[in-house]
Amino acid sequence: MLKCSQLLGIAGFLILSNLVNLSYAAAKTYQTNCGKVRFFVNVLNNGYAFDNSYRLSAETASGFFELYTGKDEFYAACLTTIHNQPLLIFQNFCDGSACVEQNYGVVDPETLSIRLQPNQDNTPNTQALSDLLGFEAPNLSTSTLAFCCNQQTLQLIEKTFAPVENESLTLEQHLTRLLTEPVKQKLFIFTLLGLLSALYLYFRKKPGTKKGNSPN
Numbered sequence: 001m002l003k004c005s006q007l008l009g010i011a012g013f014l015i016l017s018n019l020v021n022l023s024y025a026a027a028k029t030y031q032t033n034c035g036k037v038r039f040f041v042n043v044l045n046n047g048y049a050f051d052n053s054y055r056l057s058a059e060t061a062s063g064f065f066e067l068y069t070g071k072d073e074f075y076a077a078c079l080t081t082i083h084n085q086p087l088l089i090f091q092n093f094c095d096g097s098a099c100v101e102q103n104y105g106v107v108d109p110e111t112l113s114i115r116l117q118p119n120q121d122n123t124p125n126t127q128a129l130s131d132l133l134g135f136e137a138p139n140l141s142t143s144t145l146a147f148c149c150n151q152q153t154l155q156l157i158e159k160t161f162a163p164v165e166n167e168s169l170t171l172e173q174h175l176t177r178l179l180t181e182p183v184k185q186k187l188f189i190f191t192l193l194g195l196l197s198a199l200y201l202y203f204r205k206k207p208g209t210k211k212g213n214s215p216n
Contacts, residue, residue, distance in 0.1 A: 030148035034078035035086040035109030036060070041076055041148040054149065056090060058112055065112055068092075068105060075140035076148045078109075082134030089129065091140040092118045101141055102126040 030041045042055045054074040057066045070092040079089050088107040093099050102124035106116035115132065119125050129137040140146040 028149075030076070032076075032078055032147040034088045037088075037109040037112070039076070039078070039088055039107075039109075041074065041090075043074075043149055054092070056088075056107070058088075058107070058109075060112070067107055067112065067114065070118070072099075073101075073141065074149050075143075075146045077138075077140050077143065077145040078147070079133060079138075079145065081132065087115070087132065089133075089137075089140065090118075094122065098122075100124050101139060102137070104129040104137060106132055 028043045030043070032039055038059045040057050040059065042057070044053045044055075045051060046053060052071060052074075054070045055066060056068040056070075056076065057064060059065075068090065072093065072095040074090065074092045076088065076090040078086055080086050086109055088109055090105045090107070091101065091103065092105060093101050093103045100122050103118045103122070104116060104125055105114065105118045106129065107113070108115050116125065116128055126137045138145060
C-alpha cells in the first residue's frame with residue numbers, strides 16, 4: 001500500500017500538470033488595424049479538435065469593445081469600399097460539407113456598429129456584402145487578404161498545444177482558469193476527489209489505537 005507522502009506526491013504532480021497544461025492551451029490572438037481602430041480576434045480551442053470559439057473585439061481611444069462571438073470557422077479582413085471607406089469584414093460559417101461559406105458580417109470602424117450580420121439559417125448573404133463594398137465579395141477562407149484565421153495554423157496549434165501568444169500567467173491566473181474552464185475544471189475535481197478518497201482509505205486502515213483504548 002502506498003504511503004501518505006507518496007499519495008500526496010502523486011496528487012500534487014497531477015494538479016501541477018493541469019496547471020502547466022493551461023499555459024499550453026490551444027489559443028491564439030490575431031490583430032489588425034482598420035481605419036483608426038485596432039481589431040482583435042481571439043481564438044480558443046474548447047478541448048476537442050476543430051472545436052474553436054472566436055471573439056471579435058476592438059480597441060479605441062474610448063476603451064475595449066467586444067463586437068461578435070462565433071464558432072466553427074471564422075475569417076476576417078479589412079477591406080476598402082469603392083468610396084474609400086474601410087470596413088472590417090468577417091466570414092463565419094459552420095464546419096461541414098453542407099455549410100455555406102458565403103456568410104458575412106461587417107463592422108464599421110468609425111462607429112463600431114454591425115452593418116451586416118451573418119445569417120443564422122445557413123444561407124449566403126454575398127449580395128448584401130457586395131452592395132456595401134461596391135464590388136464582388138471575396139471568399140476570405142481562400143483569400144490572402146484575410147488576417148484571420150488560417151485553419152492550418154489553428155490545426156497545428158491544436159496538435160502541438162503551442163503556448164498562448166503574448167500571454168504570461170501568474171499562479172493566481174492559472175488557478176482562476178483551472179476553476180473556470182470546463183475541461184480543466186473536471187480534471188481538477190477528479191484529482192481532488194481521488195486524493196481525498198486515497199487519504200480516507202489510508203487513515204481508515206492505518207494501524208493504531210483502537211476505539212475506547214488509551215495510548216501508552
